[in-house]
Amino acid sequence: MSVDPETISEHAEPPAKRLRVEISETSPGPSAEYGQMLGKLWDPDFSDFAVYVGLNLQEYKLHRTIICAESEFLKKACKSNKSGGSPRRVELRSIRTNIFEVVLKWIYGCGYDVxxxxxxxxxxxxxxxxxxxxxxxxxxxxxxxxxxxxxxxxxxxxxxxxxxxxxxxxxxxxxxxxxxxxxxxxxxxxxxxxxxxxxxxxxxxxxxxxxxxxxxxxxxxxxxxxxxxxxxxxxxxxxxxxxxxxxxxxxxxxxxx
CATH class of the missing domain: 1.25.40 (Serine Threonine Protein Phosphatase 5, Tetratricopeptide repeat)
Known part of the structure; x- marks a missing residue:
């Protein structure tokens, strides 16, 4: 996958907080209850996998049980990371943060808006x-x-x-x-x-x-x-x-x- 140059910028709010607000304003995926439940999981206290995205390596604290169920790439990445020692993490420099967040919303059951x-x-x-x-x-x-x-x-x-x-x-x-x-x-x-x-x-x-x-x-x-x-x-x-x-x-x- 070729690298798409990204304009480096800092978000005013952490991704977890900002995405939680955006998800609450959009139609969830399979059902309202399902979307609301997954929306609550953006709390970093319950995350167990870190993904660093874009040229500025924006950090996203995610949940293996959710992302591995949908993403073959992240599933392999989780398996390749050792369970002990440093936290599980992966870098995705070739994907822009705004695009990754679209994919992330889909993975977490919040639908896709064209x-x-x-x-x-x-x-x-x-x-x-x-x-x-x-x-x-x-x-x-x-x-x-x-x-x-x-x-x-x-x-x-x-x-x-x-x-x-x-x-x-x-x-x-x-x-x-x-x-x-x-x-x-x-x-x-x-x-x-x-x-x-x-x-x-x-x-x-x-x-x-x-x-x-x-x-x-x-x-x-x-x-x-x-x-x-x-x-x-x-x-x-x-x-x-x-x-x-x-x-x-x-x-x-x-x-x-």
Missing amino acids: PEDYEASKLLDTYTAADYLGVHSLKEEIMRKISGTIQVDVTKKKLTQECTIQNPIHLMWRFAQVSSSKDFDVLQKPVQQFIALRGINTEWVKGMASVKDNHNLFNGLVIDTLQKMIFSNFCQTCRLGLTHESRLNCRGCDQKL
């Missing part, structure tokens, strides 16, 4: 951090909310400029650039939405299929979706007239087939 402007970089930073930390449930939630928004945009909005997501194709292309083939199923859900509801230019698809670059996961997402649509809309006889050209390399990882 940025109101749907700016690609904000969504990508959270998705990339969730991928790095191995929080797969958050990645799925981001894609679920994008899918829902695309569907609402297409079914309820008349003009493109009124849509919440101005360019869903570009947004999903950006996601494909930071993802690997293991995320194929998660990424395909919103791709299926905008293809089925909005439609795309067939010439654009032909041109895209012929692109020969080192990272064409998005091409594979779109082509696979179109293939599924063809099989669900055309009989076997009509499909005989649809030809395809076999590929030598995988569209996700570019390895030889």
